[in-house]
Amino acid sequence: xxxxxxxxxILVGFFAVISSLxxxxxxxxxxxxxxxxxxxxxxxxxxAANLVTAVVVTYRGLDTLGEITIxxxxxxxxxxxxxxxxxxxxxxxxxxxxxEILETASTLLVPTIFMLGAYxxxxxxxxxxxxxxxxxxxxxxxxxxxxxxxTSKFNHKLLSVLxxxxxxxxxxxxxxxxxxxxxxxxxxxxxxxxxxxxLSAGAIPIIYVSIGxxxxxxxxxxxxxxxxxxxxx
Amino acid sequence: xxxxxxxxxxxxxxxLAGTAIYHKNTKVAIIAAGAVGLFASVLYIxxxxxxxxxxxxxxxxxxxxxxxxxxxxxxxxxND
Numbered sequence: 230x231x232x233x234x235x236x237x238x239i240l241v242g243f244f245a246v247i248s249s250l251x252x253x254x255x256x257x258x259x260x261x262x263x264x265x266x267x268x269x270x271x272x273x274x275x276x277a278a279n280l281v282t283a284v285v286v287t288y289r290g291l292d293t294l295g296e297i298t299i300x301x302x303x304x305x306x307x308x309x310x311x312x313x314x315x316x317x318x319x320x321x322x323x324x325x326x327x328x329e330i331l332e333t334a335s336t337l338l339v340p341t342i343f344m345l346g347a348y349x350x351x352x353x354x355x356x357x358x359x360x361x362x363x364x365x366x367x368x369x370x371x372x373x374x375x376x377x378x379x380t381s382k383f384n385h386k387l388l389s390v391l392x393x394x395x396x397x398x399x400x401x402x403x404x405x406x407x408x409x410x411x412x413x414x415x416x417x418x419x420x421x422x423x424x425x426x427x428l429s430a431g432a433i434p435i436i437y438v439s440i441g442x443x444x445x446x447x448x449x450x451x452x453x454x455x456x457x458x459x460x461x462x
Numbered sequence: 463x464x465x466x467x468x469x470x471x472x473x474x475x476x477x478l479a480g481t482a483i484y485h486k487n488t489k490v491a492i493i494a495a496g497a498v499g500l501f502a503s504v505l506y507i508x509x510x511x512x513x514x515x516x517x518x519x520x521x522x523x524x525x526x527x528x529x530x531x532x533x534x535x536x537x538x539x540x541n542d
Contacts, residue, residue, distance in 0.1 A: 281513050349516065357512035365520035372528050448525060455532040459539075 276421035277354040277430040285359065286433050290403065290414030296361070297443060301396065304447040311458045327377055335377035342370035350441030354430040360440025367441070368448030375456050383453045388446045395443040402436050464508060471505045492530045499523035 260268060267284055275283040285293055349356075350363030374381060402414070409418035416436070422429030478501065481494040499522025506515035 279513075358516050359513065362513065362516040362520060365517065365525065369520050369524040372525065376528075452525070452528070455529060459532065459535060
């Protein structure tokens, strides 16, 4: 009873604190100064037709680097804990046979999904999407391969090389921004080009390709280590 | 019209989320959680955020569902 009373008191207290926010809420009539700066100067400073990309990769590029690092740590931890006891790998698998429809459809769909993923991250500075989304789409293509052909093996060495090279490339591009332009992850050390063409926005397309490859190989690694751990006890 | 559609999608998401929490069968709950991501991505497109919608569709309804199934399978094996 006392416990419930205290809980109720805490909830009422929360409401009392938050209610002033709710009562005094007025919607923004105009963009706040920072958003205004992004919206007005983004096209000329960054040269990306997709303003979200301009913010995510250049103005807030450090946050993206942090996100990529978090994903890398998550993938590394999953790999570490699931690879701990990989003793009887050649035990006969207890997997059910996949349906012929799924197998046939995967041969048609997997290349298309990979192409869509590559399209999303190469066109990240022009159309919605970007490295993270493209990499995730590619990983869902890998997921389809795993569903259709559960016995297929992936080349771990290739995955880790891809992941490391693209991660290092991302950081090197950021440092090049410090050396050749005005700050970390500044994209204007390459020509900005014409707004809306595929070779524009300076280094953003290269950064996004490396992010896409990194995210795709990381998520593939997570899926693969979970898959390989299914047959063990 | 689009606000009615948004409200409808929100209600569908709520129902699916409730299913994901309270359904007794874990498989149904996982699929409901995946469907939440799918409907949420449609809602994001409606609210003019295609970048977020792409992420939600591929991560929320694709990869996380399959990872949940892998983990469920693993837990069952350990409990046997």
